[in-house]
Amino acid sequence: MTELDLAQLQRRLAEFAAARGWEPYHTPKNLAVALSVEASELVEIFQWLTPEQSAGVMEDPRSAHRVADEVADVLAYLLQFSEVLGIDVLEVLAAKIDRNELRFPVPENKGRYSPE
Amino acid sequence: MTELDLAQLQRRLAEFAAARGWEPYHTPKNLAVALSVEASELVEIFQWLTPEQSAGVMEDPRSAHRVADEVADVLAYLLQFSEVLGIDVLEVLAAKIDRNELRFPVPENKGRYSPE
Amino acid sequence: MTELDLAQLQRRLAEFAAARGWEPYHTPKNLAVALSVEASELVEIFQWLTPEQSAGVMEDPRSAHRVADEVADVLAYLLQFSEVLGIDVLEVLAAKIDRNELRFPVPENKGRYSPE
Amino acid sequence: MTELDLAQLQRRLAEFAAARGWEPYHTPKNLAVALSVEASELVEIFQWLTPEQSAGVMEDPRSAHRVADEVADVLAYLLQFSEVLGIDVLEVLAAKIDRNELRFPVPENKGRYSPE
Numbered sequence: 208m209t210e211l212d213l214a215q216l217q218r219r220l221a222e223f224a225a226a227r228g229w230e231p232y233h234t235p236k237n238l239a240v241a242l243s244v245e246a247s248e249l250v251e252i253f254q255w256l257t258p259e260q261s262a263g264v265m266e267d268p269r270s271a272h273r274v275a276d277e278v279a280d281v282l283a284y285l286l287q288f289s290e291v292l293g294i295d296v297l298e299v300l301a302a303k304i305d306r307n308e309l310r311f312p313v314p315e316n317k318g319r320y321s322p323e
Numbered sequence: 324m325t326e327l328d329l330a331q332l333q334r335r336l337a338e339f340a341a342a343r344g345w346e347p348y349h350t351p352k353n354l355a356v357a358l359s360v361e362a363s364e365l366v367e368i369f370q371w372l373t374p375e376q377s378a379g380v381m382e383d384p385r386s387a388h389r390v391a392d393e394v395a396d397v398l399a400y401l402l403q404f405s406e407v408l409g410i411d412v413l414e415v416l417a418a419k420i421d422r423n424e425l426r427f428p429v430p431e432n433k434g435r436y437s438p439e
Numbered sequence: 440m441t442e443l444d445l446a447q448l449q450r451r452l453a454e455f456a457a458a459r460g461w462e463p464y465h466t467p468k469n470l471a472v473a474l475s476v477e478a479s480e481l482v483e484i485f486q487w488l489t490p491e492q493s494a495g496v497m498e499d500p501r502s503a504h505r506v507a508d509e510v511a512d513v514l515a516y517l518l519q520f521s522e523v524l525g526i527d528v529l530e531v532l533a534a535k536i537d538r539n540e541l542r543f544p545v546p547e548n549k550g551r552y553s554p555e
Numbered sequence: 556m557t558e559l560d561l562a563q564l565q566r567r568l569a570e571f572a573a574a575r576g577w578e579p580y581h582t583p584k585n586l587a588v589a590l591s592v593e594a595s596e597l598v599e600i601f602q603w604l605t606p607e608q609s610a611g612v613m614e615d616p617r618s619a620h621r622v623a624d625e626v627a628d629v630l631a632y633l634l635q636f637s638e639v640l641g642i643d644v645l646e647v648l649a650a651k652i653d654r655n656e657l658r659f660p661v662p663e664n665k666g667r668y669s670p671e
Contacts (some may be wrong), residue, residue: 211413213329219420226429232603236369236377240472240602242397243362243479247595249404250359253352254588255580258489261352265408275410279419281358281401282412285394288365292381294391296398297327303395304335313342348487356486356588363479363591370472371464373606443645445561451652458661468601468609474629475598478591481636485584493584497640507642510633511651513590514644517629520597524613526623528630529559535627536567545574 213297217286224287235292242284249277329413333402340403351408358400365393445529449518456519467524474516481509561645565634572635583639590632597625 224233252273253261265271289296340349368389369377381387405412456465484505485493497503521528572581600621601609613619637644 211417213413216413216416216420223420223423227427234374234377235380236372236374237602239362239366239369240598243359243366243475244595244599244602246355246359246362246397247475247592250355250588251592253355254585254592256352258350258352261350262407264351265410274408275415276419278401278405278410278412279415281362281397282416283419285397285401286416289394291378292390294381294394296394297329297332299391299395300332300398300402301327303392303399304332304339307339311343353486356482359591359595360479360483360486363476366472367476370469370476443649445645448645448648448652455652455655459659466606466609467612468604468606471594471598471601475591475594478587478594478629482587482591485587488584490582490584493582494639496583497642506640507647508651510637510642510644511647513594513629513633514648515651517626517633518648521626523610524622526613526626528626529561529564531623531627532564532630532634533559535624535631536564536571539571543575 213286217290220283220287221290233287233291235288238284238288238291242281242288245277245280245284249274249281252277329402333406336399336403337406349403349407351404354400354404354407358397358404361393361396361400365390365397368393445518449522452515452519453522465519465523467520470516470520470523474513474520477509477512477516481506481513484509561634565638568631568635569638581635581639583636586632586636586639590629590636593625593628593632597622597629600625 224230252264252270256264264274285296288294340346368380368386372380380390401412404410456462484496484502488496496506517528520526572578600612600618604612612622633644636642
């Protein structure tokens with residue numbers, strides 16, 4: 208993890224959108240939809256791969272670049288969505304991990320899992 | 324934005340999965356799919372709302388909680404996915420913003436937009 | 440495949456929505472979003488399964504019911520979306536298969552594939 | 556709705572995949588994922604449109620073609636998924652409409668709605 212700061216990137220994204228007059232498009236609904244579209248573009252890279260092939264996706268420079276690019280897009284929309292609604296992403300994630308530690312005590316439930 | 328550290332949360336998530344023996348499930352493919360499922364659960368909250376209604380989603384404590392929870396889930400899977408593949412999320416986002424600044428010079432293109 | 444008629448089910452869905460005053464919600468955008476949310480609910484059933492486990496999903500009556508239910512939801516929204524925009528789903532699918540037969544001649548390209 | 560037959564199109568899709576040796580890729584999990592990826596490509600067309608703009612999407616021939624194409628892809632994967640698992644899509648949809656008629660009696664619940 209680099210020394211880059213998440214809050215600073217979030218600010219750059221907000222300024223980027225404002226400078227281009229994109230704010231009217233950036234309703235919470237549209238940003239959530241855009242986030243899910245980007246998440247699906249990430250999935251698309253893996254859709255026909257076996258689990259084993261999916262583990263090697265960074266070895267090919269072209270697919271590695273695609274993956275990195277989609278990760279950036281997902282994070283960009285997640286930060287813009289959260290900015291618009293005043294959500295602190297690190298705070299909500301920390302709170303969620305705390306809840307999950309209570310909900311999934313250590314040795315049980317090694318099977319299927321949904322973190323919700 | 325709080326003082327919480329993204330890298331530290333990413334580490335907690337990795338330890339959480341390891342302690343529960345979930346690593347075999349956490350192939351890149353499965354984590355990308357789980358990310359997109361969570362993104363859709365976020366979208367579901369907004370699906371029948373007008374743009375205006377979507378802007379008020381944090382006013383109702385119940386929907387505010389749901390939104391925060393889904394944001395946490397999306398970020399959790401994004402960090403786990405990136406951990407497994409050795410991707411630095413802040414670095415790829417910074418690089419992407421740099422590219423987008425070249426790609427979308429300031430005054431043009433105030434219309435439809437895909438950040439890819 | 441039963442003797443049921445797709446056009447007739449599409450008509451029932453339109454009448455169902457009209458009788459409940461849901462038409463204002465049924466913009467093409469909202470219906471496309473709802474379709475993708477239902478498709479993700481279908482995916483959710485499979486997200487932690489191996490390819491082999493996924494082939495046995497109909498053996499457990501509870502997951503069989505869930506799968507059938509999500510298939511119905513996806514088709515319902517696809518038909519409602521298409522109704523609203525005047526798209527004949529069978530016609531567009533037939534045309535697409537015709538195009539794909541030209542695009543993917545028989546013996547080649549047994550590898551990764553996107554039908555688009 | 557044309558005279559085309561859904562069962563016949565489903566058979567053509569199965570033969571198409573078999574002739575190209577694609578069956579090993581067509582696990583239920585992969586087909587569900589591919590379905591959701593196509594649904595998101597449909598959503599992408601609408602992501603920055605207002606509800607009003609979304610209603611006019613068939614007026615522009617280029618976007619009309621994209622929409623029709625994505626509808627075909629969604630239906631193609633839905634039929635292939637259902638074929639692999641032995642699900643009769645018309646039967647499950649008819650059963651679902653029956654259940655929804657009991658679940659949403661006519662005059663109430665004109666607000667938010669999830670057909671599940």
